Structures are given as C-alpha cells and as structure tokens.
Amino acid sequence: MKNIIKSIFASLVVALLFVACTDDADRDWTTPEASFKLYNTTLGSNVLYETMKSNPFVLTWDKTGSSNYTVVYSTTEDFATKITLGTATTNTFTTTIGDINSKFLQAGLSPYASNTVYVRVEAGSEISNAITFGVTPYPIAGPIVTAPTAGSTLVLNSADQTATATTVTWNDYSSYGVDVKYLVEVAKTGTTSFASIGEVTNVKSLAVTNKDLNTAVVNTGATINAPNNIDVRVTATTTSTGGSIVLKSAVVTFKVTPYQVDYPNFFLVGAASAAGWDAAGSINLYKHDNISEIYTYLQPDEFRFLGQADWNPINYSMDADGIRASYKYFKTVSSNVVKGAGTNDIENMKFTGAAGIYKVVIDADFGVKSLTVSSTTVSWDIPNLYLAGSIQGWNAATALPFQPKGNGVFESDPLQIPNGAEFKFLGQQDWTGKEWGNIHAAGNTGFLGPNGDNNNIKFDGGDNFYIITVDLKKGTYKLVKL
Incomplete structure (x- = not known):
C-alpha cells in the first residue's frame, strides 16, 4: 500500500512540474509584470487644439522612494518601440499639452487624426501598468520646399507659355485628418510682396506654366530678360473645430529669368x-x-x-x-x-x-x-451724377452734382483738386445705389467700374482747377486742367 501511495504522489509531482513548465513557456518574459499603479491621465479632451498648448498635462502614480522615474509612451501595446515623454523625481509628472503634442507628432502621429497611445512609468527594473487613450494632435510645423532647390536657375520660355516651367514640391506630415490647402507664392528676394502662383488641396506639388510664373515674377518687380533672385514659399492652412492654423515654409531662393510679353491693344x-x-x-x-x-x-x-x-x-x-x-x-x-x-x-x-x-x-x-x-450690371441711363470724396468730404448727402450733357456724359463745375485727392462718382446722394470708381489702375484718365468692382480714383497732379468729365456709356472719365 505504501508503494502505491508513493507512486501516486510521485505522479502528482511530475504533473505539477509539467503544468508549471507549461505556464512558464506561455508567459511573456519580455514584459515584466506591473509593480505599481499609474493613475489615469488628467487630459480633459482627447482632441488637442493650439489654444490648449499652455494647459498642464499631469500623471501620478502610487510608487514612492525612487529618485528616477521615466514616463514613456508607445503606439503599440507591447511597447516594442517606446519614446520618452519625460522624467520625474517624485511620483508626479507635469508638462504641457503643447509638449506632448510635439512629441506625439515626432513619433509619426498624424495631425487632426485620432491615434491610440500607451503610456507607462518605469523605475529601474520596475514598471507601472499601462494606460491608453486616443489623442488627436494639431500641426505645428510648416511644409519644407524640396523643389526648386536653392541656387538653381530657370529661364522661362516665351515660345511655349502653356508648357510647365517648373514643378514646386514640398514635404509635410504624412497625412492629415482634415483638408489642407497649400498656397504657393514667389517674391523678389529682399521684398515681402509675395505673389500667388497657385493653390492646391491635399497634394504636395504644383506644376506652374511659363506664363503663370512669368506673370508672378514680373509683378514682383523682377528685371526682364535677366536672372533675378526669387524666393518661393508654401503656406499650409488647416481648419478644425479649434480654428484655423496657418504654417509657412522657410523660403527657398532660386534664379528666374522672365521674358517680356507684348500684348495687343483692343x-x-x-x-x-x-x-x-x-x-x-x-x-x-x-x-x-x-x-x-x-x-x-x-x-x-x-x-x-x-x-x-x-x-x-x-x-x-x-x-x-x-x-x-x-x-x-x-x-x-x-x-x-x-x-x-x-x-x-x-x-x-x-x-x-x-x-x-x-x-x-x-x-x-x-x-x-x-x-x-458679362450679364447686365447697371442701366447707363442715370439722370444724375455726384462726386463724393476727400475734396469736399465722403458724406454722400453733400456730394457735389455734375451737369448732364446727354448721351451718358456728365461734367463737373470747375473744381480745385489737391494732389493726392481721392473720390468716386455716385448715381444718387447716398451709398446705397449706383457707385462708380476706377477699375484696377489709378490715374487722371481712367476706366470706370460699378459697385463691387472699383477702387477710389486717386488724383495725381498739382493743386489746380480741373473739370471732370464722366462718360458712363463709354466707361471712361478724365480730368482736364483749366
């Protein structure tokens, strides 16, 4: 009987050892067991906004006695790749929303997209439990122009204006959770007057024709038929519930030789x-x-x-x-x-x-x-015309009347007009009806534009007496010195 009992006991021991070995084989010995508790984050919103960047981000845990705590995070539960969020010497870690936003982006998280992160605290060989939460960061860095390259040269081709002169390319975040609009601009180096050469959405390149680039470069004041240092930049604009964020790239300077275009008159x-x-x-x-x-x-x-x-x-x-x-x-x-x-x-x-x-x-x-x-804008048959502006004041109720000469022509009485005066023409003595100003160019002889498509007429001349003639049918005006 004793031998039977010994045999049964020995069998049980072997079985227990086998189970223990099996448990050990199944255990993940690369991830140690949590030995202290990390409490949940104080993050009030999983969606981060730029306006929150100075707000505090706080983590606490129940372990004390260590003088070196490291807070790490990962985008995977096994922490196979972990990144340091910060360190602490007590059981509290405090930083800002702006800091964690930057570190999440550096880890490759996409702005405006929900990402899952895992956070734990390490103290030597000991670790805390991991907490997990979704986070949506906001962008903080502008695009990086990759072409044209700094110092490169480009001679624009007047013979084929529709052909692509160059393709501007740039790097940016791998993806966005919202639409991102990219504005591409150029300016003559040394100035800040950037001119647009195009805008695209959700792509990181813009092909520019000879014509479009030539027009923009010439408008920046570049010299015709000569190499000019031209700055190019890309501006990224995104809009979310938290508002709009506008981020500009650094400028890249390259040389452009524009050409002269002699357009015909009509x-x-x-x-x-x-x-x-x-x-x-x-x-x-x-x-x-x-x-x-x-x-x-x-x-x-x-x-x-x-x-x-x-x-x-x-x-x-x-x-x-x-x-x-x-x-x-x-x-x-x-x-x-x-x-x-x-x-x-x-x-x-x-x-x-x-x-x-x-x-x-x-x-x-x-x-x-x-x-x-275009479609009809206003009737030419205006019975009256008035002058409002800096000459006598912008109060439309006291606007000066013109004399009708027939067939859409009006003429002012002799007026003393100081240099730099600005004015417009009204079809009535208020601002709620017909209004005429200058389209595009300023000058003492110009072209009229109606409501919504005009600028103030800016007088450029000596302080003398003039008669102003307005021809609404032809769409012109002129000032004649007496």
Missing part, C-alpha cells in the same frame, strides 16, 4: 457701342497683362475690335472658327455674341443681349483670344 467700334463706326473715336479697352476689359454700353447690333484707333492695320472679325484677325483669333466667344453680316473673312460680330452696361473682357493669352460679355 478698341471697340460699331453700332452696338457708344462709339458708332468712327474708328478715331473707338473705345480703348483697359489693358493689364493679358486681360483687356471695360464696362461699356452695348445695344443689340453689330460691332468689331480694332488693334488701334484706325481701321488699319489690325482689324478683328468673325469667321467659322471664331473671331479672327490676320494673325490671331478668338477661340471662344460669349453666348450673346454671334456672327453678323458680311462674307468671307470680314464678318462683324453681333451683340444679341438687352441694351445696358456690360463688362467686356478679352483674354489675349497664349496668342489665342477669347471674348466674354
């Missing part, structure tokens, strides 16, 4: 216009870069464009392909412009809309013309 003539068929009195459109435009009176009838205030040498007309001159043509036209009378290559254009003031726009870019006639 003169409106014809029965549809206020000028009639008198070429000498044709209406010269305001030209700025590739765009020529004017607000002018049109009525249902025929018209055409001239290249000068004469019938020769350039005379634009319409054929089956569009509006044609001897060397260039309008590729597209407005729906309210059709072919008029004539044969072969001498057809007039015909305006079919209702009579009124229209914005006429011609795009002369790339050697291909397009004509746009």
Whole structure:
C-alpha cells in the first residue's frame, strides 16, 4: 500500500512540474509584470487644439522612494518601440499639452487624426501598468520646399507659355485628418510682396506654366530678360473645430529669368457701342497683362475690335472658327455674341443681349483670344451724377452734382483738386445705389467700374482747377486742367 501511495504522489509531482513548465513557456518574459499603479491621465479632451498648448498635462502614480522615474509612451501595446515623454523625481509628472503634442507628432502621429497611445512609468527594473487613450494632435510645423532647390536657375520660355516651367514640391506630415490647402507664392528676394502662383488641396506639388510664373515674377518687380533672385514659399492652412492654423515654409531662393510679353491693344467700334463706326473715336479697352476689359454700353447690333484707333492695320472679325484677325483669333466667344453680316473673312460680330452696361473682357493669352460679355450690371441711363470724396468730404448727402450733357456724359463745375485727392462718382446722394470708381489702375484718365468692382480714383497732379468729365456709356472719365 505504501508503494502505491508513493507512486501516486510521485505522479502528482511530475504533473505539477509539467503544468508549471507549461505556464512558464506561455508567459511573456519580455514584459515584466506591473509593480505599481499609474493613475489615469488628467487630459480633459482627447482632441488637442493650439489654444490648449499652455494647459498642464499631469500623471501620478502610487510608487514612492525612487529618485528616477521615466514616463514613456508607445503606439503599440507591447511597447516594442517606446519614446520618452519625460522624467520625474517624485511620483508626479507635469508638462504641457503643447509638449506632448510635439512629441506625439515626432513619433509619426498624424495631425487632426485620432491615434491610440500607451503610456507607462518605469523605475529601474520596475514598471507601472499601462494606460491608453486616443489623442488627436494639431500641426505645428510648416511644409519644407524640396523643389526648386536653392541656387538653381530657370529661364522661362516665351515660345511655349502653356508648357510647365517648373514643378514646386514640398514635404509635410504624412497625412492629415482634415483638408489642407497649400498656397504657393514667389517674391523678389529682399521684398515681402509675395505673389500667388497657385493653390492646391491635399497634394504636395504644383506644376506652374511659363506664363503663370512669368506673370508672378514680373509683378514682383523682377528685371526682364535677366536672372533675378526669387524666393518661393508654401503656406499650409488647416481648419478644425479649434480654428484655423496657418504654417509657412522657410523660403527657398532660386534664379528666374522672365521674358517680356507684348500684348495687343483692343478698341471697340460699331453700332452696338457708344462709339458708332468712327474708328478715331473707338473705345480703348483697359489693358493689364493679358486681360483687356471695360464696362461699356452695348445695344443689340453689330460691332468689331480694332488693334488701334484706325481701321488699319489690325482689324478683328468673325469667321467659322471664331473671331479672327490676320494673325490671331478668338477661340471662344460669349453666348450673346454671334456672327453678323458680311462674307468671307470680314464678318462683324453681333451683340444679341438687352441694351445696358456690360463688362467686356478679352483674354489675349497664349496668342489665342477669347471674348466674354458679362450679364447686365447697371442701366447707363442715370439722370444724375455726384462726386463724393476727400475734396469736399465722403458724406454722400453733400456730394457735389455734375451737369448732364446727354448721351451718358456728365461734367463737373470747375473744381480745385489737391494732389493726392481721392473720390468716386455716385448715381444718387447716398451709398446705397449706383457707385462708380476706377477699375484696377489709378490715374487722371481712367476706366470706370460699378459697385463691387472699383477702387477710389486717386488724383495725381498739382493743386489746380480741373473739370471732370464722366462718360458712363463709354466707361471712361478724365480730368482736364483749366
């Protein structure tokens, strides 16, 4: 009997040893057991905002007696790759939301996207339990321009303006949880007047044509047909519940040689216009870069464009392909412009809309013309016209009246106008109705723009007496010194 009992006891011992060995084999000996408790985070919101960056972030744990605690975090539960969040000499760790936001981004977390992080405290060979929470960081660093490279050179090609001159590229966060708009700008080195060359959303490159880059570079004051130091930068803008964050890249300086573009002039003539068929009195459109435009009176009838205030040498007309001159043509036209009378290559254009003031726009870019006639903006038949501005004050109730001369022409009494004076024209003695100012350019002879598309007229001349003449039908004004 004793031998039987001994045999049973020995079998039990072997079985226990086998189970123990099996448990040891299954245990993850690379992750030690928690030996003290880390309490949950004081983070009030899992979504971080820039306005929270100075707010405190506090962790506490129940272990005392150690003089060296290290707070670590990981994006995986096993802490296979861990990053130090900070250290402490007591059982409390305090930092800021801005600090942990930066460290989360450095670990590769995406801004505006929810990420899971694991945090624990280490004290020598001992560790705390891990706490986990979701966190959505905000971006703090701007893009990094990678092309063009600093010191590189670029000669723009005037022969092929539609071709890509360069592609601006940049690095940024691997991804965003919201849309990010990138604005690409250039400026002449030494100035702060940046000009846009394009904007994209959620991509990190922008192809720029010879034309667009040339226009922007020239507008920064660059010298034509000579290498200029040009700064390029990229601005990233994101918007979330916490507001908008705008982050700019450092500038990269490269050399650009722009070219001169000689765009043609356009003169409106014809029965549809206020000028009639008198070429000498044709209406010269305001030209700025590739765009020529004017607000002018049109009525249902025929018209055409001239290249000068004469019938020769350039005379634009319409054929089956569009509006044609001897060397260039309008590729597209407005729906309210059709072919008029004539044969072969001498057809007039015909305006079919209702009579009124229209914005006429011609795009002369790339050697291909397009004509746009906007919808009616205001009636030209204004019975009265008034002057408001710095000459007598901006109070519309005391605006100075003009004398109507008929056919949309108004003339002021002699006025003493000091240098630098600014003013506008009103169709009534208040600011709630018709308003006329200068489109784009300032000057003593200019082009009128109606409500919403005008600037103050800025007088540039001596302190003398002038008569101001306004021609609403032609869309022009002029100051004549007495």
